[in-house]
Amino acid sequence: MANLLGVTTEPESGVRTRTRQAIVSAAIAEWARDFAAPLNAIAERADVSRSTLHRYFVDRQSLVDAALREAQEVLDNQSAAAVSGCGSAREELESLMRVLVDFGDILIFLFADPNRFAGNAEWIEAEDEMLPEIIRRAQAEGAVADDVEPSWVVGVYYSICYVAASAIAADELSRLRSADVAVRTFFHGVAASPTTRPDTH
Amino acid sequence: MANLLGVTTEPESGVRTRTRQAIVSAAIAEWARDFAAPLNAIAERADVSRSTLHRYFVDRQSLVDAALREAQEVLDNQSAAAVSGCGSAREELESLMRVLVDFGDILIFLFADPNRFAGNAEWIEAEDEMLPEIIRRAQAEGAVADDVEPSWVVGVYYSICYVAASAIAADELSRLRSADVAVRTFFHGVAASPTTRPDTH
DNA sequence: TCACATTGACACATCGGTGTCTCATTTTCA
DNA sequence: TGAAAATGAGACACCGATGTGTCAATGTGA
Numbered sequence: 001m002a003n004l005l006g007v008t009t010e011p012e013s014g015v016r017t018r019t020r021q022a023i024v025s026a027a028i029a030e031w032a033r034d035f036a037a038p039l040n041a042i043a044e045r046a047d048v049s050r051s052t053l054h055r056y057f058v059d060r061q062s063l064v065d066a067a068l069r070e071a072q073e074v075l076d077n078q079s080a081a082a083v084s085g086c087g088s089a090r091e092e093l094e095s096l097m098r099v100l101v102d103f104g105d106i107l108i109f110l111f112a113d114p115n116r117f118a119g120n121a122e123w124i125e126a127e128d129e130m131l132p133e134i135i136r137r138a139q140a141e142g143a144v145a146d147d148v149e150p151s152w153v154v155g156v157y158y159s160i161c162y163v164a165a166s167a168i169a170a171d172e173l174s175r176l177r178s179a180d181v182a183v184r185t186f187f188h189g190v191a192a193s194p195t196t197r198p199d200t201h
Numbered sequence: 202m203a204n205l206l207g208v209t210t211e212p213e214s215g216v217r218t219r220t221r222q223a224i225v226s227a228a229i230a231e232w233a234r235d236f237a238a239p240l241n242a243i244a245e246r247a248d249v250s251r252s253t254l255h256r257y258f259v260d261r262q263s264l265v266d267a268a269l270r271e272a273q274e275v276l277d278n279q280s281a282a283a284v285s286g287c288g289s290a291r292e293e294l295e296s297l298m299r300v301l302v303d304f305g306d307i308l309i310f311l312f313a314d315p316n317r318f319a320g321n322a323e324w325i326e327a328e329d330e331m332l333p334e335i336i337r338r339a340q341a342e343g344a345v346a347d348d349v350e351p352s353w354v355v356g357v358y359y360s361i362c363y364v365a366a367s368a369i370a371a372d373e374l375s376r377l378r379s380a381d382v383a384v385r386t387f388f389h390g391v392a393a394s395p396t397t398r399p400d401t402h
Numbered sequence: 403t404c405a406c407a408t409t410g411a412c413a414c415a416t417c418g419g420t421g422t423c424t425c426a427t428t429t430t431c432a
Numbered sequence: 433t434g435a436a437a438a439t440g441a442g443a444c445a446c447c448g449a450t451g452t453g454t455c456a457a458t459g460t461g462a
Contacts, residue, residue, distance in 0.1 A: 015408070015460080036237050038449055049410045054451070114367065115234075145393040151373050152382055153391050155364040163356040166315065172352050181353055189390035190354050192346040216430070216438065239419055250440045255421065 020056050022046040027067040032109040035116060039063070065122045071106045072124055078103060079130065090143035092134050097161055097186065098179045104165025111158055131157065143187075160186050221257050223247045228268040233310040236317060240264070269323045272307045279304060280331065291344035293335050298362055298387065299380045305366025312359055332358065344388075361387050 026046035030037045039060060043053045057063040082099040086092040100107050110117075117123045135153050138144040144153060164182035167173040173181065227247035231238045240261060244254045258264040283300040287293040301308050311318075318324045336354050339345040345354060365383035368374040374382065 019408085039451095040449080050450095051411075052409060055409085059451070060449090139393075142393050144391050148382060148386075148391060149374065152364075152368065152386075155368060156361065156386055156391060159360045159364045160357065163353075163360045167353060167356060173350065181349060185349075185353075185357055185390060187390045187392040189386060189388045190345050190349055190357060191388040192340075192343050220438085240421095241419075251420095252423095252441075253439055256438085260421070261419090 016056075019046075019048060019052065023048065023053055023056055023063070024066050024070050027063055028071055028109045029105055031067065032105045032112070035113060064117075065120065067109070068117055068120060068122045071110050072122075075100075075103060075106055075110065083130075083134070088143065089134050089137035089141050093138055093143075093157070093186070094183050096131075096134070097157070097183055100158075100161040101164040101168070101179045101182055102175065104168055107158075107161055107165050108169075111162065128154070157186060217257075220247075220249060220253065224249060224254055224257055224264070225267050225271050228264055229272055229310045230306050232265075232268065233306045233313070236314060265318075266321065266323045268310070269318055269321060272311050273323075273325055276301075276304060276307055276311065284331075284335070289344065290335050290339035290342050294339055294344075294358070294387075295384050297332075297335070298358070298384055301359075301362040302365040302369070302380045302383055303376065305362075305369055308359075308362055308366055309370075312363065329355070358387060 023042065023046045026042045030042050030045055039053055040050060042063070043050045046053070053063075057066065078099045079096055082095040083092045086095055131154055132150050135144060135150050135157075139146040139150075160182050164173070164178040168175055168178050224243065224247045228243045231243050231246055240254055241251060243264070244251045247254070254264075258267065279300045280297055283296040284293045287296055332355055333351050336345060336351050336358075340347040340351075361383050365374070365379040369376055369379050
């Protein structure tokens with residue numbers, strides 16, 4: 001792990017990297033269900049002993065930080081990819097929502113409890129920066145009502161993603177159907193359409 | 202507390218009743234914020250010692266049960282009152298939503314975590330019975346789209362109430378504004394209205 | 403094959419929350 | 433005012449989760 005100069009390197013593969021990744025993934029999945037889950041449960045899910053877990057993460061907090069960083073990175077990358085190549089803010093909102101619904105575990109882990117990561121240095125408001133910006137553009141485009149507070153729109157946006165992810169996790173709706181109905185509900189609510197809406201382009 | 206026959210009575214007022222009520226209310230409020238909050242925090246919020254709390258509730262579970270029962274009872278009563286006297290399912294949904302938003306603490310306590318009370322004997326699906334029934338009628342009326350799964354509508358309904366209650370708790374929106382925008386969003390989403398909607402009766 | 407890295411299985415101390423108990427003090431009410 | 437009820441303060445044992453350490457077994461790569 002350290003060369004002759006004592007500089008630690010970061011190999012992309014290798015035993016340690018794989019083990020570490022397994023633990024972080026297990027933490028996200030387990031804590032998405034129940035943030036109070038003990039390290040025991042995470043070690044079990046990652047198929048390692050609690051000893052090994054403690055070798056990689058000295059204490060619970062450092063694993064929380066790592067999981068938070070990982071979850072944000074995955075979501076950031078996926079979000080950026082989803083948004084790129086869209087022709088309008090309306091399209092960006094839809095594309096982004098489909099990604100968020102698809103990564104439900106991470107979404108739930110990150111946003112289930114608003115003050116779960118309050119005061120955590122790792123916490124980045126990257127998405128909370130990007131989303132309001134898209135929404136403002138969508139309002140300028142006329143795709144989103146401009147007489148509604150952006151903070152409200154953000155809340156509803158995440159909330160609907162959350163419900164959709166939960167519906168998938170509970171096997172109530174398929175992934176595709178869940179994403180479709182989520183997008184529809186976000187823009188048009190649950191009211192019956194007075195006419196066939198042709199604006200789904 | 203017990204008459205000559207040894208039959209325990211349930212006084213509407215009295216020291217014990219007041220103390221008990223204070224503890225249960227504190228539990229709902231505290232656990233709405235964080236369900237892992239220790240009994241310590243509840244006792245403090247209720248302005249009693251932990252000794253007293255344990256005199257009223259032998260263990261944590263019995264306090265959880267009492268809080269759950271109380272929360273459901275309040276919400277049931279308020280919901281029934283809200284729904285009565287409505288002319289249509291559409292009105293019932295709106296009236297009920299305004300109540301739920303207004304009792305945000307209780308709503309959050311009850312529905313923040315889907316499996317918080319899983320397996321609890323006290324848990325009643327009273328609301329989960331009433332709401333789908335109203336929604337089915339709303340679909341029959343044409344006020345809610347009938348090509349959307351009722352389970353999805355229920356999820357979105359609670360979710361939007363939850364966001365509205367959170368917005369109030371975070372001082373982002375006023376109680377009135379929050380309820381208004383919640384109702385609007387539930388039925389029509391966040392898209393700009395193509396025409397002025399006259400269907401708010 | 404051999405040296406080293408990695409791991410699992412324990413043992414152990416620690417810590418915070420829980421539940422029980424006692425006793426002195428305060429409050430309530432007849 | 434006086435007895436009973438209610439409370440607060442604290443001591444105590446208990447338990448599960450956490451964090452540290454050791455040691456033997458297994459895996460890995462030169």
